[in-house]
Amino acid sequence: MSERIREKLSILADAAKYDVSCSSSGSTRKNDNKGLGNGHNSGICHTYTEDGRCVSLLKILLTNHCIFDCAYCVSRKSNDITRAAFTVDEVVELTMNFYRRNFIEGLFLSSGIFKNADFTMERLLRVVKKLRLEERYNGYIHLKTIPGASEDLIREAGLYADRMSINLEMPTESGLKLLAPEKTHKEVIDPLKLVQNQIVQFKDEKKLIKNVPTFVPAGQSTQMVIGATPETDKEIMQTADAFYKNFSLRRVYYSGYIPISNDSRLPILGSQPPLVRENRLYQTDWLMRFYGFNVNELLNDANPHLDIDIDPKLSWALRNLQFFPIDINVASYKMILRVPGIGVGSAKKIVQARKFGRLRIDQLQKIGIAYNRAKYFIRCSDSPMQLREYQNTQIKSFILAESQSKYLKNDIQQLILF
Incomplete structure (x- = not known):
């Protein structure tokens, strides 16, 4: 590995750590004995699958250049940080080299948005297409959907990725407008709806046609930043509940806000993110998904906040x-x-x-x-x-x-x- 690639990897792997929306694969992509890897038997990086296995992932950004200036994001355009960008070939080469050495079991690829949404999404698509078609890589791929990208690009990307995700960022539209006025929830909802409709369509076609390509077999996920805006736990979980029901999401991730700037719009916190609150939100999420609880039983007008002392x-x-x-x-x-x-x-x-x-x-x-x-x-x-x-x-x-x-x-x- 060249020194320049090593430097890029250090920068873009560190920038990717703020995206927590990557957990158990659930993929059904199997090896046909002619390719490399097996998404069915492996998961993703530094997390635990449902059967308790700890699996590894190459988790990187294609670039940390970004045209947006979201107050909560370390890669925002006004932040004075070292910038870098991988080429398509560099990402493919890194993935294949790490996989062959048994360092990783999958790829999590996200990106800042440079130039525009389509320009960025097209390069992400080129990475996954080259891995699948030229390198015959059958391992796990989690690909970020770029808000505002064209439907054709998102639809084609779904044919090569095991899971796709797009970050909701803030739990409410008002919170998003406060910290990222250039963004809207509609730019997130439209791609989620598109991918969900395609998943349903491909499943219906599979009932009638024997050979139907897989489309995002591990489903979709999203992520919300918690603590940067003043939403109650009730508002956060009601948003999560609505997204689970409307888009059949596999996971909603809750990321405790990490102070990264002195912006007056952001809350004054200690050096540590609100991890206890984050944990309580995950526990509530689990109760809704696996224990039969309705969100209004756990959080309502009389109890809008979770108890920090007890689960x-x-x-x-x-x-x-x-x-x-x-x-x-x-x-x-x-x-x-x-x-x-x-x-x-x-x-x-x-x-x-x-x-x-x-x-x-x-x-x-x-x-x-x-x-x-x-x-x-x-x-x-x-x-x-x-x-x-x-x-x-x-x-x-x-x-x-x-x-x-x-x-x-x-x-x-x-x-x-x-």
């Missing part, structure tokens, strides 16, 4: 004690999922295990539930107490004390060991 599932349970305790031996799967300390896997095991007899505390612990948390919300064959003995504030304090005690115990053990 959103426990927070909901404490606000709705009228539903508890549930009898773990007869309750529905849906209600078992809503018990703090019980996950999807444990809930399924409970439903199966109780077919063979009534469950006791020790059996629930063996199944793997967090019993010290769940015990306030359930009854089983040998439960020692009833939930009505405690108020929600008492339960919260008990659980927080238990958590603090656990971490304190771990710290003491570490001191003893070292």
